[in-house]
Amino acid sequence: MIPELGEYALIxxxxxxxxxxxxxxGGAHLQHRSWMEALTPTAMGVWVCMxxxxxxxxxxxxxxxxxxxxxxxxxNLALPLLYRVAAVWGAHEGSLLLWILILASWALAVALCSxxxxxxxxxxxLGVLGLIAAGFLSFTIATSSPFLRLIPAALDGADLxxxxxxxxxxxxxxxxxxxxxxTAVAFAFAVAAMLSGQMDAAWARWTRPWTVMAxxxxxxxxxLGSWWAYYELGWGGWWFWDPVENASFMPWLxxxxxIHSLAVTEAKGLFKSWTLLLAIFAFSLSLLGTFLVRxxxxxxxxxxxxxxxxxLFILGLLLFFIVGSLxxxxxxxxxxKTNTGFALVSRESFLLLNNALxxxxxxxxLTGTLWPLFMDAFNLGxxxxxxxxxxxxxxxxxxxxxxxxxxxxxxxxxxxxxxxKRNALIGIAGGAALVAAFxxxxxxxxxxxxxxxxxTAGFFVIGSSTWFVLHRLLTKQHLTRxxxxxxxxxxxxxxxxxGVTGVSAYKVEKDLSLAxxxxxxxxxxxxxxxxxxxxxxxxxxxxxxxxxxxxHDMLVDELTTQKRTFRAQHQPMTQAGISVGWSxxxxxxxxxxxxxxxxxxxxQYKPLVRFIWLGALIMALGGLIxxxxxxxxxxxxxx
Amino acid sequence: MKWRYSIPALLFLGLGGIFYFTLTKIGxxxxxxxxxxxxxxxxxxxxxxxxxxxxxxxxxDSNVWRGQSYLLNVxxxxxxxxxxxxxxxxxxARVAGVPLIGMAWKDDHASARAMxxxxxxxxxxxxxxxxxxxxxxxxxxxxxxxxxxxxDGIILAKHVGVMSDTVWRSTFAPKITNGASR
Numbered sequence: 143m144i145p146e147l148g149e150y151a152l153i154x155x156x157x158x159x160x161x162x163x164x165x166x167x168g169g170a171h172l173q174h175r176s177w178m179e180a181l182t183p184t185a186m187g188v189w190v191c192m193x194x195x196x197x198x199x200x201x202x203x204x205x206x207x208x209x210x211x212x213x214x215x216x217x218n219l220a221l222p223l224l225y226r227v228a229a230v231w232g233a234h235e236g237s238l239l240l241w242i243l244i245l246a247s248w249a250l251a252v253a254l255c256s257x258x259x260x261x262x263x264x265x266x267x268l269g270v271l272g273l274i275a276a277g278f279l280s281f282t283i284a285t286s287s288p289f290l291r292l293i294p295a296a297l298d299g300a301d302l303x304x305x306x307x308x309x310x311x312x313x314x315x316x317x318x319x320x321x322x323x324x325t326a327v328a329f330a331f332a333v334a335a336m337l338s339g340q341m342d343a344a345w346a347r348w349t350r351p352w353t354v355m356a357x358x359x360x361x362x363x364x365x366l367g368s369w370w371a372y373y374e375l376g377w378g379g380w381w382f383w384d385p386v387e388n389a390s391f392m393p394w395l396x397x398x399x400x401i402h403s404l405a406v407t408e409a410k411g412l413f414k415s416w417t418l419l420l421a422i423f424a425f426s427l428s429l430l431g432t433f434l435v436r437x438x439x440x441x442x443x444x445x446x447x448x449x450x451x452x453x454l455f456i457l458g459l460l461l462f463f464i465v466g467s468l469x470x471x472x473x474x475x476x477x478x479k480t481n482t483g484f485a486l487v488s489r490e491s492f493l494l495l496n497n498a499l500x501x502x503x504x505x506x507x508l509t510g511t512l513w514p515l516f517m518d519a520f521n522l523g524x525x526x527x528x529x530x531x532x533x534x535x536x537x538x539x540x541x542x543x544x545x546x547x548x549x550x551x552x553x554x555x556x557x558x559x560x561x562x563k564r565n566a567l568i569g570i571a572g573g574a575a576l577v578a579a580f581x582x583x584x585x586x587x588x589x590x591x592x593x594x595x596x597x598t599a600g601f602f603v604i605g606s607s608t609w610f611v612l613h614r615l616l617t618k619q620h621l622t623r624x625x626x627x628x629x630x631x632x633x634x635x636x637x638x639x640x641g642v643t644g645v646s647a648y649k650v651e652k653d654l655s656l657a658x659x660x661x662x663x664x665x666x667x668x669x670x671x672x673x674x675x676x677x678x679x680x681x682x683x684x685x686x687x688x689x690x691x692x693x694h695d696m697l698v699d700e701l702t703t704q705k706r707t708f709r710a711q712h713q714p715m716t717q718a719g720i721s722v723g724w725s726x727x728x729x730x731x732x733x734x735x736x737x738x739x740x741x742x743x744x745x746q747y748k749p750l751v752r753f754i755w756l757g758a759l760i761m762a763l764g765g766l767i768x769x770x771x772x773x774x775x776x777x778x779x780x781x
Numbered sequence: 782m783k784w785r786y787s788i789p790a791l792l793f794l795g796l797g798g799i800f801y802f803t804l805t806k807i808g809x810x811x812x813x814x815x816x817x818x819x820x821x822x823x824x825x826x827x828x829x830x831x832x833x834x835x836x837x838x839x840x841x842d843s844n845v846w847r848g849q850s851y852l853l854n855v856x857x858x859x860x861x862x863x864x865x866x867x868x869x870x871x872x873x874a875r876v877a878g879v880p881l882i883g884m885a886w887k888d889d890h891a892s893a894r895a896m897x898x899x900x901x902x903x904x905x906x907x908x909x910x911x912x913x914x915x916x917x918x919x920x921x922x923x924x925x926x927x928x929x930x931x932x933d934g935i936i937l938a939k940h941v942g943v944m945s946d947t948v949w950r951s952t953f954a955p956k957i958t959n960g961a962s963r
């Protein structure tokens with residue numbers, strides 16, 4: 143009964159979403175005031191139906207309703223409650239439901255917070271969002287309903303993929319989707335602007351806070367995924383250039399470019415057509431990610447089990463939204479007047495470079511991600527493009543990007559008087575180089591050129607951001623939340639760069655075989671293997687190894703690491719033991735039983751690895767502070 | 782209308798066309814993105830000596846198949862795909878013309894035996910690779926996987942995933958006739 147209600151709610155949501163797009167797009171076109179006024183209740187209706195549908199599938203999971211095929215395939219009697227809830231989005235059908243629920247939430251938020259926008263513009267935005275929701279709802283209902291019954295019902299479920307049974311991964315998809323789907327809002331604003339022909343600074347100001355919100359969720363979502371991969375996959379890496387990781391990273395790069403481009407459009411009315419294009423790209427890349435994950439065209443640890451008929455349906459949706467908006471762009475943007483007029487050294491030119499470099503990075507990653515697919519499709523051979531390609535090509539646009547970031551922040555609009563700040567910037571750069579040399583040679587006793595460059599860039603960006611804030615405070619200039627948030631987010635980039643540099647340059651990884659009582663020496667740390675014993679979890683059995691770590695005979699930490707075998711799927715999983723610290727992580731993961739009490743073991747020393755995720759969090763926090771700027775609140779209140 | 786503003790739309794249409802092409806190829810079964818060419822094809826099959834699943838006291842050495850082609854199927858009672866392909870294997874074992882050897886991979890012996898009793902035993906011999914060491918030698922990364930090994934001990938074909946009639950006819954059957962003439 144409950145699953146059928148969920149299915150009804152889904153169909154009702156589809157009808158309402160369709161109504162939302164008709165009321166919005168049609169109402170704005172025909173100037174029907176009553177249609178446009180019906181948008182808020184309609185958006186609410188879509189949200190309520192989606193929430194109800196989502197609650198129904200959650201209830202089916204919590205109550206072990208194995209007569210629902212999706213539950214039987216992704217849950218188990220022994221699965222703990224937290225993971226039964228998280229299992230809702232553990233596979234294709236349910237995660238699609240979450241995707242649409244989040245889209246409905248964004249649409250509702252736009253409906254409630256946009257009363258000050260011109261009625262027709264607001265109606266178009268909500269109309270576009272309704273159309274996207276209707277498209278994905280039709281996809282869900284036609285090909286991927288999570289409510290299909292399994293007759294006869296299963297006695298027990300096949301269990302949630304063990305790899306997903308982890309707190310960080312339970313939270314990762316909702317947050318990542320908040321970001322992914324949030325790019326739809328910027329897209330809807332861009333399409334509304336193009337439909338109305340009102341592509342001036344105003345739409346940029348309205349779009350900015352929404353874009354930053356989507357961006358900050360995307361930032362946190364990606365960071366969570368990276369952190370999870372680090373401790374759960376048992377490899378100790380933090381980024382793998384997996385196609386699906388790339389699928390989330392490309393919208394992030396584009397959204398970052400969009401935020402910066404919107405700043406120029408808002409302040410100076412420049413880059414208008416470029417900004418529109420970026421708004422379309424950010425959402426297009428999100429959709430492309432959805433397509434790649436769910437259509438079965440790519441091989442990835444993250445990819446959902448999929449069939450080509452679903453792939454064709456999403457491809458249809460993808461082409462409709464992306465090609466449709468790009469055709470609209472071709473018509474409208476060519477009518478825009480290009481106005482120029484900024485000096486070679488100005489904030490505009492720095493932001494232009496920022497955009498060019500970020501988009502280049504996204505394009506290089508896109509090429510690397512899709513290349514194997516093209517080769518395979520045209521029978522040119524099976525190849526895989528991996529970290530050697532990505533690490534290299536990503537560095538080419540990123541290094542200049544970070545160097546420019548530290549300088550560009552201080553440049554004024556139109557014509558920058560950087561000469562007055564030149565000495566300070568040179569001082570900061572020199573200081574950063576000294577600190578970098580001290581860290582590299584003093585703390586780690588070795589330095590390659592790239593390591594010094596990386597540290598210098600990181601410290602320079604942090605120093606430059608700090609000085610940006612201090613300078614404004616000392617000269618009694620007004621420091622807006624937007625400016626402070628901007629500086630903080632940039633400092634976060636610096637922190638992240640330091641983390642990436644440190645862990646890339648100084649990590650030590652060893653695969654050893656250890657018998658109980660044997661020791662291994664890595665960096666300054668001695669790892670003593672104390673032996674292993676069997677332990678049992680709620681739905682798995684495990685062998686738990688214990689390792690005592692000492693530094694110069696002082697106890698540092700005592701770690702346990704487990705090799706878990708999940709009973710239902712008989713799939714082994716490694717739970718790493720990690721000693722967390724500011725300056726380093728120590729990482730121990732149990733490998734294979736080599737007999738006679740010996741185990742193969744992966745031991746890693748990961749200097750500064752925490753700074754990677756800390757940097758991402760600081761960036762997101764900076765974004766949060768920036769959206770709370772008074773400027774955007776006054777938009778909401780009607781100034 | 783300036784034509785350069787149409788470039789993004791055209792580029793994306795091209796991309797969409799390639800995706801469509803890929804998806805229809807996958808739909809027709811002429812493209813399998815999951816298939817990874819094994820570096821072992823054309824190389825000598827790893828040697829193994831493992832206990833028999835049904836007669837645990839017998840140690841079975843892979844040298845006994847010297848001079849004759851054989852199929853090696855890596856499976857486990859814990860593996861859903863293996864249950865799915867089981868009926869295909871039973872049918873194939875009759876028509877293949879070469880012995881089908883099963884390798885129970887990291888499996889509980891009792892439940893592996895129970896599965897053969899319940900679903901039937903297509904294998905002429907089943908060996909038990911409890912530690913998974915031999916499976917590593919064969920480059921197995923997921924069950925089921927099936928190998929065809931020639932009379933002179935060379936791996937001729939490999940299939941990752943559920944065995945089907947289509948796979949058998951396209952990948953294995955032609956090589957068996959070729960292999961027999963060697």
